[in-house]
Amino acid sequence: MKRTFTYMERDLRRWIRGRINVITSLVMPAAWLIFVGLALPIRFTDNYLDFITPGILVLTMLGASLQGGALLMFDKILGFLQKFLAMPAPRETILFGKILFITCRGLIQTTIILVIALILGAHLLNPVFLLQTYLILFIFGVLLSSIMTTVALSLEDHDSYAAFNSMIAMPLFFTSSALMPYDQMPGWLEVLARLNPVSYAIDAIRSMQEGIFPATTIVGLLIGAVVVLSACIITFRRATV
């Protein structure tokens, strides 16, 4: 476990020192929050900002995970992975460190977005709600960063990964329940949105906004995260032996 944190700390230091990356990754979700959350003339809710904020928080985590999947690939391309694999620390700690970093980086980014949402007037200050939101975002982050790391390990080069990334990023967001409730969607979109794992995380946060603890959704996300993480471990072992 200690080694996992050591690997995570390394990535965290590198990320914080690349100041441009810290800021650029926040521009997109902040823009959504400001330009869509405040400007869109919506009739189905009194406070669209409160409605869209869970979607933007999950979008931030989605972006962090999609961006983070390539990290292990870069460690492999640049020769770091070979060094790490020749060390006595359990090899899986390399993978766990990476997934933990991607998820924690996502949580830091969502915190900044949350603060912006609060400044803009969102009503999300209940501490129990915030704690549960972080729990959901953490599980969702593990799920998605495991998926993306598995994809990166399975693809041969960064170009293929970037192509895959741009192929799924926007469709995943737009076919989720981020921007509108299910009863406002066309039928075909509702089917897609109900299948989309991004919606599960958003719906879970919205349920908590209404004071309902979404136990089933959280368990579902948790099972999904464990299954995908297991697949990721198997792919990692295959890729490194």
Place this chain on the structure above:
Amino acid sequence: MITNMAIIETSGLTKKFNDLVAVDEMTLSIDREIFGLLGPNGSGKTTTVKMLTTLLTPTSGEATVCGHSVTAQPSKVRDRISYVPQDMAVDMKLTGRENVIFFANLYGIPRPRETADEALTQMDLASRADDMVKTYSGGMRRRLELAQALVHDPEVLFLDEPTIGLDVAGRRKIWEHIISLKNGGMTVFVTTHYMDEADHACGRVGIIDKGKIVALDTPAALKSLHCHEIIAIRGEGEYKGTVVPDVTFIGKTGDELRFQAISGEDSGIPLLRALNESGMKIHSFVIRQPTLDDVFLSLIEEQEETMAFDHHRFRTMLRRRA
């Protein structure tokens, strides 16, 4: 653990990638020395190192490092070794000290900061320890990699092309450090393209071609065994296989023909005469003692001139090795 075992032992070590035999029945015994594995590109050097460092599983045969099998006890092997691959992989956005402390923490060293400082001092990097690595020269980055590798006091150090891409001063400094590590009792397994460096620093060298060890001895013994005096001739015209007694043609590089002879002085003039008679126009003629380059070129089958670069095969190998 068997005590009379050499630090590194391989027996019939083989690695196949489908029908490509990258390492073929390699048997070696290496003990507290600087051992150089020399060979042309794609000859199996890196594949050998990767098997010994537990990064690749051998297809057949066995290898032990510090008495532990690389296949049955890989984690015990990894406890005792350090591996510095060919790619220079250090974190540019971290300081030198942070890079080494990171490794010390991964190795679980009790006093990471102090141990890292000792390793940095040993590699003459103490004065730059707090600078970002992006400001380091190539030689300093390689020394930083050595500091990372030394932080857990390994018994065996594997270095894959440690001086590639460095300037002469940087190369010399790296070798000084490697030699002092060996003098401290460490076994160093190194692959290199630079014959002069291997000649100067390695206790023994193995020359590998197409996965097979074709020569294995001290540089001095290899030079005396495989080459006599070298007659190097530059000239115009095609070499038609002319031979004179006691002279053997050993290779051609550019417009230079190289022959070996028991006595260059005795055989030089008859050789020149024979080449002239065969239609060649000779520009220069040198008799010299053999170098490891000559041994290497006499043992390795000429590749670049006769074989086109097989890009598909190269990519396949890289992909499988990575």
